[in-house]
Amino acid sequence: MSLICAILIGAVVACATCGGAQAQSWPNRPVKIIVPLAPGGAADILGRIIAEHLSTAFGQQFYVENRASGGGVVGTAAGAAAEPDGYTLVVSSIAANVIAPAFNGHLGYDGVRDFTHIAYLGGPAAAMLVHPALGATTFQDFVALARAAKEPMSCGSAGAGSHGSLIAEYVARREKYRITHIPYKGAGPALTDLIAGHIELATMTLSTAAEQIRAGRVIALAVASQARMASFPAIPTFKELGLDLVAATWFALSGPKGLPVFIVNELSRETRKAMQSPELQQWLEFDGIETKPMSPREFTAFVEADTARWAPLAKSLAAANAEQ
Numbered sequence: 001m002s003l004i005c006a007i008l009i010g011a012v013v014a015c016a017t018c019g020g021a022q023a024q025s026w027p028n029r030p031v032k033i034i035v036p037l038a039p040g041g042a043a044d045i046l047g048r049i050i051a052e053h054l055s056t057a058f059g060q061q062f063y064v065e066n067r068a069s070g071g072g073v074v075g076t077a078a079g080a081a082a083e084p085d086g087y088t089l090v091v092s093s094i095a096a097n098v099i100a101p102a103f104n105g106h107l108g109y110d111g112v113r114d115f116t117h118i119a120y121l122g123g124p125a126a127a128m129l130v131h132p133a134l135g136a137t138t139f140q141d142f143v144a145l146a147r148a149a150k151e152p153m154s155c156g157s158a159g160a161g162s163h164g165s166l167i168a169e170y171v172a173r174r175e176k177y178r179i180t181h182i183p184y185k186g187a188g189p190a191l192t193d194l195i196a197g198h199i200e201l202a203t204m205t206l207s208t209a210a211e212q213i214r215a216g217r218v219i220a221l222a223v224a225s226q227a228r229m230a231s232f233p234a235i236p237t238f239k240e241l242g243l244d245l246v247a248a249t250w251f252a253l254s255g256p257k258g259l260p261v262f263i264v265n266e267l268s269r270e271t272r273k274a275m276q277s278p279e280l281q282q283w284l285e286f287d288g289i290e291t292k293p294m295s296p297r298e299f300t301a302f303v304e305a306d307t308a309r310w311a312p313l314a315k316s317l318a319a320a321n322a323e324q
Helices: 002-014 042-058 070-081 094-103 139-148 163-175 187-196 206-214 261-275 278-286 296-323
Strands: 031-035 062-066 088-093 115-124 126-130 153-157 179-183 201-205 219-223 251-256
Touching: 031 042, 031 070, 042 062, 042 088, 042 115, 042 251, 042 261, 070 088, 070 094, 070 251, 088 094, 088 115, 094 163, 094 296, 115 206, 115 261, 115 296, 126 139, 126 163, 126 187, 126 206, 139 163, 139 219, 153 163, 153 187, 163 179, 163 201, 163 296, 187 201, 187 206, 201 206, 206 219, 251 261, 261 296
Parallel strands: 031 062, 031 088, 153 179, 153 201
Antiparallel strands: 088 251, 115 251, 126 201, 126 219
16 A cells, blocks of 8 residues: 555656746645555555645645544544634545544534635545345345334444444435444454355445455445446446435545635645546556545535434434433
8 A cells, every 4th residue: 555655646746837826925844644544455555645746835834643532523523623723734534524523522623613624635435345145236136025024134334433334324324224233343354254154234435345355355346436336337336226315435535624815725736636647546546436526615515415414313323322
């Protein structure tokens, strides 16, 4: 992963140009980008690629600081609490900015109002996976089996309150079958148990399961992308199957509330330029990560819409968990 990151960083930096903000007083010292997750994952790689591009574009160092604690909440809270002077940014996410505040109303920040949302980076689409031994090779097969089953289907995810757990619950309610949610400490352990046949179903990002899908160890029934993924053209989208479900475990560039408009606009312009580079697009496509160019206003509206969609379900599941 580090080699891929190095190649991508070099390619993106090579096509970077100096931004108009260099003529401004900002930035006149290094800028920190908080990545609230561990090194090596998609959030970290995207954060580092953007940091290198911005360093070249603005003629000042942008650097990543990993704060991997609390499932992304600790680092995200630090980003919200920073001075709005343009010298502390954060890689925001659906997990920390949409789902976590809905599950826990005492985080100390609002995922929408306490941030200046700058630019969408991208995210892998969620996929529904089953073990081959289940006997379902299509989504319709699975729904028929799940509805007829005497016991709820065992469904693994990256944890209680994860995006995958919400998607699994949404689909189960929509298609009128039952699941027993089994939370894991990350998508990797859930995938391992699915491969071993210890659970029947799992919902996680397509990129996490990509190699196991290619190897035939698990079957992907559907993916929550806008259109079929070029790297997995045989997997239908939920939209094709009649469900209004387009959902990515997205990451983005944000800052604390109140960032000056000229800083926001310059960061947005340069970040979108980096994300549209051919070299980065090739990597994103291979790993099943979708991106889309959005203005700060469009991206803020996107976060608001995602919050309106997922927060009610997250709150209902949190209440159900509290009663158990």
